[in-house]
Structure formats: C-alpha cells, structure tokens
Amino acid sequence: MFGLLGPNGSGKTTMLSIILDILKADTGSFAWFGLPGAPETRQRIGSLLETPNFYHYLSAVDNLTITSAISSRGNAEDIDRVLEIVKLSERKKSKFSTYSLGMKQRLAIGAALLGDPQVLVFDEPTNGLDPVGIAEIRELIKVLAKRGKTIIMASHLLDEVEKVCTHVAILKRGHLLTAGEVDIVLANEDIVEVSSNNLDQLLSVLEKFPGHTHIKQDGKLVQLFLPVGTARLEEINRFCFEKGITLNLLLVKKKSLETKFLELTND
C-alpha cells in the first residue's frame, strides 16, 4: 500500500499518468511486474486516474462492459459483483450523465476492481464522496490491502494516506522530497498543550521537564513537544503541581501530521 503525497500541483497525477502511458516522460523509466510499460501490463492494473472517465450516454453496465472488453478483466457476473461493492446496483441501468459526483467516483472505483486485479492505482479515490462514502471507500481499500493487493494511491489528504498506507513518497513541484515507511516519514510527535495563570512561570518550569524535545508558546498556552507515545499527562500534571503551578489546561494534541507535512513541503 503505497501513498503518493503532495500538495496540489506537485506532480502526483502526472507521475501516475506517465506510468499508465498517458503522458510521455522526458526522462526516466518505469516497469510493471518487471516488464516495461505496455498495453498487456496495463490490462493487469485497475486504475482510477484523476476523474471518472465514462461515456455519458451509456449506463453503468454498458460502460463497465466496455472497460471489461478493453482490459480483458471481468465478465458480466463480475460487473454485477463490482456494482454491488460500490453500491450502484440499483442504478446500474441509469445513464452515467444522471449520476452524482460521488456515484461517478464509485463507478470509477468499480471499474478498477473489475476482474480483481493484483495491482490497483487510485488517484484521489475519495474525491467528491460524502463522509459516509469516504469511510466506505477507505474501508474497502483497507480490505483490498489486507487481501494482498498492491495499491498505489495518490492523495493530498494527509490523514487518508496516514490511515491506509504502509509506505509513502512525498512530492513537491515534481521532485521527490522523501520516501519510505509511513511511520518513519510521517513520524508524529506528541504535543501537549498546557496553560496556567502565570505563563512565564509555567514556561520556565516546563523547561526542566525531562524527555521533551522542545517548547513553544502559542498565545495563551504552551506547547510541549515529546517523542511519539511518551506523553503522559499525569506525570506532567504532577510535575507542575510539585513545582507550585496549578494547570487550567492539559491536553494531548495528536495531529502534528499537518505540521510535519507543512515542514516537509514548505520552503
């Protein structure tokens, strides 16, 4: 499960387009299944690239029939199966043009699932879906990953990548910033936010708190940064109380992922 992460315009879709032979690369090469890119290798990959691309005047079934015929993946029964998975069975005879954005996206995911391919490429798969739909698709992707599918997923949504990917690459303006296991690349820090009536005193006391990486004052509160998984609120509370400070705020802010991402992608 490989995530491709980057801000808008960083080249995620461009990269996926190149490996799917939509765009011609200026330099570099790629291989699928140890073979250079070719129609035969693309047939073995279920792909959703950027937008759902279907014939507007055809129904879901007709569109998937075309996908199936071109890719040699799946058959009539399989079309019913994937429509069931993406919850479009009831509207399978409706024209694509009558679908909502979310339904179009689901149909595209269904098309990628035809024939149960070993490799899946998803470019922002949850685009246009409502919260329930997003949760469902993430669940589906996790299930697919558990079944041993290789999934390459591009997204600008951090928590999406963090929640479902095992590996990640971060792109910025067409350059690879970093790549590796998600836990390492997007290593979180625990941030504990504390506050009391006397901020100056609080700051000077917390400076002496063992094990923290750094401290930052943010308005009326103080942020204490600790290595991941080491924030124990009772210890901090006791430590401050013993030094004569009564806290009026004490909480762990887990999501420093965005901060991390901004650090990585900002100049």
Place this chain on the structure above:
Amino acid sequence: MLPLLKIEWLKIKKYPAFWWMLAIVGLTYPGVNGMTYYGYLKATTGKEITNNLAKMFLGNPFAFPETWHSVAYFSSFFILLPSILVIMLVTNEYTFRTHRQNIIDGWSRAQFITSKLFDVLIVSAIVTIVYFIVAAGFGVYADSTLTHQWTKQLQYIPLFFLQTLAQLSIAFMLGYLIKKAFIALGIFLFYYLVIENIAVGYARFKLNDIGRFLPFEISDRLIPPPVFFSRFGKDAKASYDHALSLIPGHVIYTILLTAATWLICYAVHKKRDL
C-alpha cells in the same frame, strides 16, 4: 479486431445522435432524389415536342441502371450529415476523457485509432446501405420494366462507399486534431462548402483543373454528374466521357489520400500526450 468492432458498435448504437443522423439521412436521400425525379418528370411529360425530345435524350435517370449513378451523385452532396456524427464520435472521446481511459484500461495507442477507423467504416457502410436501398427503390419505382438491368453500373456502390469513407476520414482527422466539435465542424463546413468549391472552380478555368487534387475534390470525381446532365451538345458528351475516364485514376488517388489521412492520425497519436 472483432472485439474492437464490437466495442465501437456498442458505443455507436446507444448514441442518440447516431439514430438522429440515420433518420435524417433516411429522409434526405429519398427527399433530394425525389425532388430531382419530380423535376425530370415535369420536364418530360406533356404533349409538346420539346418534352418528348427531352425524354428521348435524357433517358430515365432514376430507372435501372442509371439510378445507381444518379442517386449516388445527389446523395453524396449530403456527406455533411454523417460527418457531424463522425466528428462528434471522436470529440466525445475528448469531452468524456475516455480517450485516456481506453489507454489506461489496456488499449495500445494504435488500437485506439483503429477503433476510430472502425467508427468511420461503420458509419460509411450504414450510409452506403441507405444509398443502396434508396437507389434500388427508385429503380423499381421509376420504370419496373427495366429492372432486369439492375446489375449494370453496380460499380457506383463501391464508388459511393469509397467516396463516403474518404470524406468522412477527413472529417475524422479534423475532429481528431482539433478536439473541439464545433470548431472542427465549422472548419469542415467552411472548407468543404466554400473554399474548396471556389478553388476548384477557379482552377478549372485558370490552372488546368489542378483543383481536382484538393482533398474533397479527389473523391468527388469518383461520381461525376450523371449522364442526363450532359446529353445536350457534343462538347458536353465529350466532357462526360472524359470525367468517366478519370474515375480509375481517382480511385487510386482517393485510396492514397485516405491511407495518408489515417497514417497521420496513427503517427500523431503515437507521440501525443493524452
């Protein structure tokens, strides 16, 4: 090859514009030929000597076997109708972005163009079938005593098909290269109806008829104006025979031009970013 054809037929048969085109062609071909036939009847019925003379000289252009030629000639003015469909079929692929999806799903770039070639072949074949039915219908209707002559001049059926294929291929290439339906259609119309007609007319008198090598005129010459257009006067007869003698050459030029049209599309599609 067969799977490609099946896929394209699925795309075409469910496309409402295809049925509209077929309906309009199905009305236009009998309509325009019917009008000409009516004009012929008007000129040849009556008791005056001129009428009978006209009948004698003209022969019945809508009886067998002349009907194959006459109907092909008048019907071929309306290449515009299937051209709209062909341009829509290719620009749709851009609008729906399915030209990318087809490749992503596992077609090669060459297969994509081949699938479009099938589109044009399918439309050409269907238009030719409509022409065949209309021409045969007029043949039986105009003079049922001549039906035994139906096998003569059958060459106009493949000639009509070739002309349609050649001209629709140019329409396809415009749609393929320009990507926008209305711009492609506008250029097609303006060139086909205005520019080339002026150029051909001018070249006929000033430039030794070099205009016959212009893209549409090359295949227009496959079906020259029917014989009854030119039964008056010696020069007219000579020029009709001359036009007939040019047909074999134009068959070759047309095939070469059409092959070149498609080779350009294949070559461009191989290199193009989608």
